[in-house]
Amino acid sequence: MCLPSKTTIDPVVCEIHSTNISRQFNLLRSMDESVSQTIHCLTTNIERAMIKENKLNKRRQKKPAKVTSDIEKQIIVVELFDDNNxxxxxxxEINKNAWFNCRRLSINGQSYTVIKxxxxxxxxxxxxxTAFVEIDYGQYEYSLFDLYVTDDIETKENDHTQWIHVYRGLFCIFNDEHVNKCVHLVCLPRNNSLREGMQTETISKTRIIQYPFYLPMxxxxxxxxxxxxxGSKSFRLVSYNILANGYASSADAAKTIYSCCSQDYLEHDYRKALLLKEILGYHADIICLQECDASFYQRELSLVLNQYGYLGDMKIKSDSMREGIVIFYRTDRFVAIGNYNIKIGEYLRYSEQLEYIRCRCSLVSEINTHLLERNTVLQ
Incomplete structure (x- = not known):
């Protein structure tokens, strides 16, 4: 693999505890430079910022120059960590080798993860x-993703694995010829100015399996x-309860609710691939989903559907229940002019229009409590 000539963390936003300092430190160092030199450079830059902030504070407070504050006394400790151990x-180590294993930069105990x-x-x-890739100091739409496949993976001591490039992009559709192959994902994080970070890579723990042919969809x-x-006067709407992963993976799900279903088919990684295929296969103008996990929506679903010309909006039931309802619409047919969300429980409790219903429900305490505590939401 080709590596960029510089390793970049762009930017590191460092917050120094007990001070008002919160600023960006751009770290652009040579690949052949030692980690100790890189750490020394970053430490020096942070210390300079602290001294500068200290002087400004003294001027504001009109303190004598000889007064030494806690900011000047604070020691800056910068370390790189291998997340594996x-x-x-x-x-x-030189940066070229260190950053392949390093996933976390620590400044006075505050971690800055480059990529996950x-x-x-x-x-x-x-x-x-879809591979979940978390880039803290870059942006998806400007980063580069390359996918490779292979039949056999050599050991690290004798790594002569021959990887075949199959796709560039964060989302990939593998063909039947790729069955039983391992996948290698390489990410080059970039920001909106196309400034490049450190190329990072990962290998799938499992091999590609065959898509089930005979499905109702x-x-x-x-x-x-x-x-x-x-220009059609009609539109196509799809509504789907996709079963939140929290419910499908619960202890009761496998034993009681879905006891007739194999555990393999309840796994979110298996279900989400088929969900995306089914939803997109309807070529809908409007897509309404219920029981959608917030993390699935934010990290994968919205990113994929955006690529297919959809925009969406999600309403979460509550902070304790990280699932809710979503509406997607085709941007070439519709324009959003506003949105309105309500929680049934809150609406029943405060709406003037529902005063009569509240009065009737209050006659039976069990019904009244059940309705007012409902987490159901509407969009």
Whole structure:
């Protein structure tokens, strides 16, 4: 793999405790420089910022110059950590080697994660494969993602693995020829000025498996092979309860509610691939989803559907229940002019229009309590 000539953390936003300092420190260092030199540079920059802030504070407070504040006394400790074993990186290492293992920069105990990967446990052919990639100091739309496949992975001591490039982009649809292959994802994080960070990579823990051919959605998709014309007087709406992962993965789910369903099919990584395929296969103008996980919406669903011309809005039931309802719409047919969300319990409790219903429900305490505590939401 080709590596950029510089390693960049762009930017590091450092907050010094017990001070008002919160600023960006751009770290652009040579790949062949030692970690100790890089750490020394960053430490010096932070210390200079603290001294400058201290002087400004003295001027504001009109204190004598000889007064030494806690800011000047504070020691700055900068370390790089290997997330695999949570041990500090050897400072004698050069940046080129250190940053491949390093995923976390620590400044006085405050962690700054450069990038995180998570590949799905189940990777199916003929469905959209989404890898969760968390980039703290870059942006998805400007970053580069390359996917490779191979039949065999050599050991690290004798790594001569031959990777075949199959796709550039965060989302990929693997073909039948890729069955039983391992996947290698390489990410080059970039920001909106196309400034590049450190290239990072990960390998899937499992191999690609065959997509199940005989599914009810295949028959339904025969009726919705294309989008309705933009100028059509009709529109197509799809509404779907996609079963929040919190419910599907609960202890009662496998034993009681879905006892007839194999645990493999309840796994979110397996279900989400089929959900994306089914939802997109209807070529809908408006998509309404219930029991959608907030994390799934933010990290994957909205990103994928945006690529297919949809915009969405989500309403979460409550802070304790991180799932809710979502509406997506085709941007080439609709324009959002506003949104309105209500929680049934709150609406029943305070709405003047529902005064009569409240009075009737109050006659039966069990019903009254049940209705007022409902987390159901409407969009």
């Amino acid at each position: 949570n041990q500090p990186i050897d400072e004698n 990967f998570r590949f799905p446990e189940k990777i199916l052919t003929n469905t959209i494969t 295949n028959i339904r998709h025969e009726l919705t092979k294309e989008y309705l014309p933009i």
